[in-house]
Amino acid sequence: MRAKANVCRSLCILALSCLILAGISLGTAGATTKVQFRANKGMTDENWEKWKSIVQDNVIKMGEDIKVEFVPGRSDVSVPKEREEVATIMITGQSLPDLTSLTVEDYAEYVTAGWLDAEALMEHMPKDFWNRLFPVHQSIYAAAWGNKYYAVPWRFGVGVLYVRKDLLGKYGYKVTPLQFDSNPSLGNLIDAAKKVSEKEGVPYGWIAPHEGGSFDGFFFELLRAFDGYLYGGKQYLYGPVGDRPITADAPEVIMTLKAWQDLYLKHKIMPKEAISWNNSDAMRMFGAGKSVFMRLWNFGITQLEPVTGLSSEKWAATPLYSAMSPHGNSSMGGWWWGVNPNSKNKRAAVKVIQAAAEPNSLLFLINAMGALPPYSALFTPEKIKEVSPLLAPYARTIGQAVQYANERPFSPVYGELRALLIDVLKPMLIGQYDVKEAVQRLEAGMRKIEEEYGRKK
Known part of the structure; x- marks a missing residue:
């Protein structure tokens, strides 16, 4: 009887240990990943809050347990000053923000300095994602530096x-x-x-x-x-x-x-x-x-x-x-989202970019800040009319301007x-x-x- 009791006790201890370990393991697997996103604001406070909600909801719909902390780029300083601050973050090897907005003026400098992580984008972004890009948007072609995408375009001008x-x-x-x-x-x-x-x-x-x-x-x-x-x-x-x-x-x-x-x-x-x-x-x-x-x-x-x-x-x-x-x-002007090579959450950062590049997010930005999406499926009078009736008649005008843009x-x-x-x-x-x-x-x-x-x- 004593032997059976010892066996039962041992089995209970083993089972309890397994449950504890399983709980720890499950807790680790289900832990929320936090990603800091330094984004270009350029819109009203009300629209900023709406856009943040859209991106976070898209992350959830993708089945990702990621909490996005949005940090607006400073609006009280000039664009060169904003660029200088972001460059300082990269130069000093800071891991935050995990991803950031960058402009047409930043791109080549960031790529050659090693401040953008192309490998993370190529590994974690769905392969068909790049096929959506608007074919005549020349800034996108330049973004594919050395046959690699170092950043994701989200607007052009x-x-x-x-x-x-x-x-x-x-x-x-x-x-x-x-x-x-x-x-x-x-x-x-x-x-x-x-x-x-x-x-x-x-x-x-x-x-x-x-x-x-x-x-x-x-x-x-x-x-x-x-x-x-x-x-x-x-x-x-x-x-x-x-x-x-x-x-x-x-x-x-x-x-x-x-x-x-x-x-x-x-x-x-x-x-x-x-x-x-x-x-x-x-x-x-x-x-x-x-x-x-x-x-x-x-x-x-x-x-x-x-x-x-x-x-x-x-x-x-x-x-x-x-x-x-x-x-x-x-x-041709434009803005992109890129991954900080020092980020500790690169996969999650890429998934946040993917969520921000969903049609509902980009269509919202058309009306919120006049940001035209570089995705062919969205760049039509019909789609644009859904969010900006004033802009819709000019879809062909802007398309022609893009066609002739240098x-x-x-x-x-x-x-x-x-x-x-x-x-x-x-x-x-x-x-x-x-x-x-x-x-x-x-x-x-x-x-x-x-x-x-x-x-x-």
Whole structure:
């Protein structure tokens, strides 16, 4: 009997031990993984909370036990300052945030510095995920660096031309969402801007904000840098940095610089004070009827009426014109989500990106912040109309602008080139020195950038 009791006692102890171990094991397997997501906010507090809920719900629907902690990128500092803070996190090897937003300007620098984890994305993202990407969104192609995706695109942007069709209509100009008048050219646009502004007493023919001097899209468009004219051809657009020709004196560059300087000095349809304006300043001027044309990113289509009160019957958006071509010449912008290579929860971070890239999340962002999703199934008038009736009629307009958009020069010296262009071209545009001197300064600055990078390698 005693032996049987001992056996029973032993079996009970063994069973209890198994239950305890099983409980510990189950508890470990079922433990919630916490992921910190530093996301671009760019929307109202109310919409920010709604979007956070959408992403968290998507995570749950995927069957993942992941708690997402959202950290908004700082809105009280400039974009370069925000970029500097994120770079510091990466350089110092911090594991948080697990994933972060990054812009077109960050991408090449982050990749070459090892601040994005391509292996995690390629391993944990479903293979068919990449097939959804909008085929003509050129920023996506650049994201596939060396046949690897280092980040997931979630929005793109193109410059478009906003026109006051109520003013233009008085003088016989026809405006549709696909073109301005029947002769879409820079010369035709200049003539219309001068004629209408003079007849109507409108102070400005055309405005293009520069975000207080830090905005680069306008400068790259006017230079057509994305066609490679600055570097001897498109084959050198992405490098090799430190070993490529510098051709800032190419005829195409000189012609374009002269054409845009003329807008300020010869035709006098571009106000010099616009050099220091930001997007909101430009929208208010345009909405108040103080300009016939305005260059702005596509997000203005959804923001113009709320910001200025200008009804949609009085304006339209068309593809942006080039100084050298009748086609739109927008530069391609974009934002991505990337995984921190120091994260301790890489698989979970990828799953959060997957949840954030679900259709309901991206469609919500269209209306919340004018963020256009780079996924072909969503980029249709029908889908966009579900969340933004105002934007839907312009789906073809933006599609055409994307089609003609030039690639950005992704390289580790993107930021340095951008800063140089702004420093040189701002004073040139308003006549502080001529085009010839601007070209000389550009060439000297570009050579210095290339040489300094070559010494770092």
